[in-house]
Amino acid sequence: MSTEVKESGAASPPLTERQEARRRRILHASAQLASKGGFDAVQMREVAESSSVALGTLYRYFPSKVHLLVATMQDQLQHLHGALRKHPPAGDTAAERVAETLMRAFRALQREPHLADAMVRALTFADRSVSPEVDTVSRLTTAIILDAMGLENPTPQQLSAVRVIEHTWHSALITWLSGRASIAQVKIDIETVCRLIDLTSPEPSPTG
Numbered sequence: 001m002s003t004e005v006k007e008s009g010a011a012s013p014p015l016t017e018r019q020e021a022r023r024r025r026i027l028h029a030s031a032q033l034a035s036k037g038g039f040d041a042v043q044m045r046e047v048a049e050s051s052s053v054a055l056g057t058l059y060r061y062f063p064s065k066v067h068l069l070v071a072t073m074q075d076q077l078q079h080l081h082g083a084l085r086k087h088p089p090a091g092d093t094a095a096e097r098v099a100e101t102l103m104r105a106f107r108a109l110q111r112e113p114h115l116a117d118a119m120v121r122a123l124t125f126a127d128r129s130v131s132p133e134v135d136t137v138s139r140l141t142t143a144i145i146l147d148a149m150g151l152e153n154p155t156p157q158q159l160s161a162v163r164v165i166e167h168t169w170h171s172a173l174i175t176w177l178s179g180r181a182s183i184a185q186v187k188i189d190i191e192t193v194c195r196l197i198d199l200t201s202p203e204p205s206p207t208g
Contacts, residue, residue, distance in 0.1 A: 023061060025051040030072045034118035042069060042118060063129070069122030070133040076119070077140040080105055084144060094149040094201070095194040101148040102169050102190050109173065110183070117177050123170075141166050149197060161196040168193040 015023060029050035033042045042065055048058040062068040084101060091097035109116035126134050145162050146154060154162070172189050175181035181189075 022051070022053055022057070026053060026058060026061060026068070027072055027075045030068050031076070031115060034069065034072065035112050035115040038114040039065075039069070039118040039121045041114075044068070066122045066125050066127075067130055067133060069119050070126055070130055070137060072115075073119035073123065074133065074137050074140060076108075076115075077105075077137060077144065080108060081140060081144050081147075084147065089148050093198065094151075095191075095197040097148040097150075098145055098165065098197060099191045099194040101144060102165070102194075103187060105144070106169075106173065106176075106183075106186060106190075110176075113177070116173065120170075120173055120177060124174075138166065141169075155200070155202060157200040158197070161200040164196060165193050 026047060029047045030042055033046060033050065044058060044065060045055055047068065048055045051058070062071060084104070089097045089100035089104065091100050123134060123137070142159075142162055145165060146152075149158075149162075151158065168189060172181060172186045176183065176186050
């Protein structure tokens with residue numbers, strides 16, 4: 001799956017090396033500010049100052065704070081995806097590997113609760129103008145789950161199961177961030193929903 005990221009505007013050309021470096025500084029500044037103070041701490045003027053870009057330039061890359069924080073979540077997921085490919089999850093079954101993968105993602109977010117809260121709030125606040133960025137986050141999450149399953153060509157039923165797993169993981173993250181679910185409960189919920197993978201696996205063809 002291509003994770004090439006464009007500036008705002010679906011038909012924008014690929015970023016130059018200089019533009020990509022500028023974009024990385026912006027995302028780093030966004031993550032740093034969010035890690036310290038959550039959603040409210042990410043102010044566009046402060047992000048511009050921290051990343052050494054003009055405020056107008058920042059808005060050309062990211063039209064709003066919500067765009068910026070959704071892109072920050074995309075960036076975090078890309079790092080996670082790379083780490084998982086270097087160190088794949090353990091587990092005898094696809095369901096076990098997906099559960100382990102999602103709990104590793106959860107524990108990474110757990111280490112940065114303010115950042116996690118800021119990114120999840122941005123996803124919650126996102127309107128249609130942020131749809132391309134939200135779709136990219138969803139595609140990345142799907143790719144991470146399919147990698148853990150070991151699938152390149154999932155069936156429609158398997159893709160449906162993946163979507164339900166994504167929704168459950170996102171909901172579990174929200175309930176944990178709001179103090180309504182313990183980490184132990186999140187783990188149970190994730191392991192439970194991952195059993196859908198076994199239910200949607202194609203039946204082996206009869207022989208003879």
